[in-house]
Amino acid sequence: MSKKKRLKKLRNLLLEMGAGKFFYRVERSGKNDNVEALVSVINMMAEEIEEALVHQGYVNASETIKHIVVMHFMLDAEGKIVAVNPQACTLLCYVYSELIGQPLIQILDEKTSKTWEDYLEKEQEDGGEHAIQLTFKTKAGLLIPSACYISLINNIKGCEVEKILTVVKHSKKQVALEDELREPVLKIYNSEGLKGEKAVAEPKPKKVRLTQDDIKVIEDARSLMLNDLARDFRPLKEFALQLGTNTFKLKYGFKELYGISVYRYLRNERLRKAKVLVQYGDSPFKSIVQLCGFKSEAHFSRTFKKEFGLTPTELRKKTFLKRD
Amino acid sequence: MLDYTENNYATYKIAEGILYIRYHIGVSIDLAGAVKIVEERLSLQKGQSYPALCDMRGVREVKKAARDYFALEGSILLKAVAFLVEPSISEVISRFYLLANKPAIPTQAFQTPEEAEKFLTQYL
DSSP: OOHHHHHHHHHHHHHHHHTTOOOOEEOOOSOOSHHHHHHHHHHHHHHHHHHHHHHHHHHTTTTOOOEEEEEEEEEOTTSBEEEEOHHHHHHHTOOHHHHTTSBGGGGBOHHHHHHHHHHHHHGGGTOSEEEEEEEEEOTTSEEEEEEEEEEEOOOOTTOOOOEEEEEEEEEOOHHHHHHHHHHHHHHHHHHHHSTTOOOOOOOOOOOOOOOHHHHHHHHHHHHHHHHOTTSOOOSHHHHHHHHTSOHHHHHHHHHHHHSSOHHHHHHHHHHHHHHHHHHHOOOOHHHHHHHTTOSOHHHHHHHHHHHHSSOHHHHHHHHHHHHO | OOOEEEOSSEEEEEETTEEEEEEOTTEEEOHHHHHHHHHHHHHHHTTOOEEEEEEOTTEEEEOHHHHHHHHHTTTTTEEEEEEEOOTTHHHHHHHHHHHHTOOSSOEEEESSHHHHHHHHHTTO
């Protein structure tokens, strides 16, 4: 691919990002030049933003409007497109008639067409629902890596549709945002028109409001815990003070941001590290207990068994046997 | 002791207290790949910690899920990591990773093996 072509694709990608669509990617070429480095870094940036968009929705779930952009494909037994929703045509830059009757593989990138072929070959055996990762290629050459959910529909007479493939994405769409914003305003306007009646907006139970600084502090808390699992972080009050925040913000803010409580997060990370050390290390359990901040060997063994269904000794033995 | 191994992504070698990981030319790493890469490394290490020289000049792409995995699990049983990079792609990937993922152990990028080894000797 020439420099000019790649730059044009980059421009298209940036335009799409400007319009709030962060799920496009630029196809990589085999080159190792400055343009390719730029492509690589912008692709990575798009990945981070796409994730952050979902994540931010999580942080302020009562505020942010999250849009779900969906592509639906109805496919026949051979994987040819029987029907497709207009949204998918828009996202892929094709007109409806160009897609109907085409095998799905035509709009996949080279790498994932193989995944799709393999899937078509073996899916019939077990039926049911599947999730696979496919990368779509738009007419303009941009890529859309997507988690796809496939449902099989069997034995409907006279219906050639055999499976439905669905793609879910997040996006910000200004028009829809305005519509939703407009709604309560109109209500207030209308009710003000009626004399004597006041527009009372029901106060919703407020969630913890996190400023950028709060988020930074909570992220710091996470990385401190992650890098020092051996440490005892109780009481939380002291940990919060060390971070320059209060227990309330740390406790509820952490839950808001990561969807998990501080202690549970700590427990999970300790177990995760312990598991790797048990499986691939040969250090005695006593030192793993210390390294990962468990109270005692008995406590460690109990928690471990509860989580993984095997005691540390059993897992080490099993891994050892497997390796040999 | 076996001190050499290889998979689809990289070759691994332990020499003079340093773990050398050399990625093959043109590899693109997704989550499944990252898991395989770390697993292979851990079974070679047999529970020992090493400083690692990671020659990623051949790497063309590291997906987000893989970057997150490396930052979290990738540092287990490593004392420090020196990336060996060259312009343009591997250099930019390593810079992005160091800025965005903030790995837990001392990690730096170098353009020559000598500089990288010099950095690692303090962790031997």
